Amino acid sequence: MEPISETLKRVVNAPAFSERYSEMRKEVLAHPGVQKFLEDHSDEIDAPTIDRGLHKLYEYIDQSHDCNKCPSLDGCINHLKGFEPNLVLERGTIGISYTQCRLKDVNDNKRHASSLIHSMYMPKEVMQATLSGFELDDSRMEAFRTVGEFLDQATGPDNLPEKGLYLYGQFGIGKSYLLSAVANELADINVKTVLVFVPEFMREMKQAIGDQTLQEKVDYVKKADVLMLDDIGAEAMSSWTRDEVLGTILHYRMSEKLPTFMSSNFSYSELEYHLTYSQRGEKEDLKAARIMERIRALTTPVMLDGRNRRN
CATH class of the missing domain: 3.40.50.300 (P-loop containing nucleotide triphosphate hydrolases)
Incomplete structure (x- = not known):
């Protein structure tokens, strides 16, 4: 049986996978939010750091920001409904934190008012x-x-x-x-x-x-x-x-x-x-x-x- 490490190498080195990875990387790096994050941390982030954190960067761009992809709070597409992602750098590693979104703020204010x-x-x-x-x-x-x-x-x-x-x-x-x-x-x-x-x-x-x-x-x-x-x-x-x-x-x-x-x-x-x-x-x-x-x-x-x- 082929060792799992060898299987992964073969998959990663396959032309189709490399092409998809390259396209995803371009898409991620073209996102305005990612570009700003990288500019703000240009003295702390290098290419290997970006490659290691690419899955987090993709998770970031795949979600709604300032409720731009969500029709309503109930229709929120984000991983945490009512919270939007923010890129953070923690001990040299790219990560994501979540803060309450605009629609949730409005909803909470209405609930507070009705109370x-x-x-x-x-x-x-x-x-x-x-x-x-x-x-x-x-x-x-x-x-x-x-x-x-x-x-x-x-x-x-x-x-x-x-x-x-x-x-x-x-x-x-x-x-x-x-x-x-x-x-x-x-x-x-x-x-x-x-x-x-x-x-x-x-x-x-x-x-x-x-x-x-x-x-x-x-x-x-x-x-x-x-x-x-x-x-x-x-x-x-x-x-x-x-x-x-x-x-x-x-x-x-x-x-x-x-x-x-x-x-x-x-x-x-x-x-x-x-x-x-x-x-x-x-x-x-x-x-x-x-x-x-x-x-x-x-x-x-x-x-x-x-x-x-x-x-």
């Missing part, structure tokens, strides 16, 4: 909202401008305007969408936002008494960097949910100067009327006025108008 937005009972489609997707016309310009002013002043979790907005208007005109778009913008500067659909939240608070999670849930909501209460006024408000839940949340946020956004079909005066009457029909002007005092302290009212975009 900063905590939704309670909000529709999924609303949570994908963007300011660029907010349809503008004359009746919606004021709300868009006021949102822009808030975002211009917000530079991070430790530097936020004290007052949020109270967006009010008819059904289906984009109030919830605009709140979510603001939350997504805030996530880009590492601000944690909690969005709460108020009617469902109030129903859960009643159930939370039985499972002893009431205080935990109220604390979670009231301490958010930014709180957004969507569709306030659509709930069947009892004296208890108004005073012990909503009142507690608003009082804490007013004391701590934490920005709060709200959306409603009601104006301030209409919401106060709604809060005045309990489910039992009792008229409680003073308690409603106390809640409204906190809402006025926490928000600036902005009317949102236009056509119903749900129809």
Whole structure:
């Protein structure tokens, strides 16, 4: 039997193999990334070093650089998905190290941003909202401008305007969408936002008494960097949910100067009327006025108008 060393010599010295090797070497050395690497290390790399490291150089050129060969992160062709190769010289030997690629950076940033937005009972489609997707016309310009002013002043979790907005208007005109778009913008500067659909939240608070999670849930909501209460006024408000839940949340946020956004079909005066009457029909002007005092302290009212975009 022929020794393996002799077999390898015969294969390597074969004309076809030598030709393929020569073509591969030319292809590798013509690559701009390889040329730059060799220029940067010209005083350390000689021809034998290149020949010994040719398989690493080929591994380098065969992959995507700056995502130029990958349609998406899922379609990444590199050996380590989401990481691109870099040539390195280690103790006189050519090698490869991997660093996170641009597409993975974008993907990780999106995942981080989404982790900063905590939704309670909000529709999924609303949570994908963007300011660029907010349809503008004359009746919606004021709300868009006021949102822009808030975002211009917000530079991070430790530097936020004290007052949020109270967006009010008819059904289906984009109030919830605009709140979510603001939350997504805030996530880009590492601000944690909690969005709460108020009617469902109030129903859960009643159930939370039985499972002893009431205080935990109220604390979670009231301490958010930014709180957004969507569709306030659509709930069947009892004296208890108004005073012990909503009142507690608003009082804490007013004391701590934490920005709060709200959306409603009601104006301030209409919401106060709604809060005045309990489910039992009792008229409680003073308690409603106390809640409204906190809402006025926490928000600036902005009317949102236009056509119903749900129809």
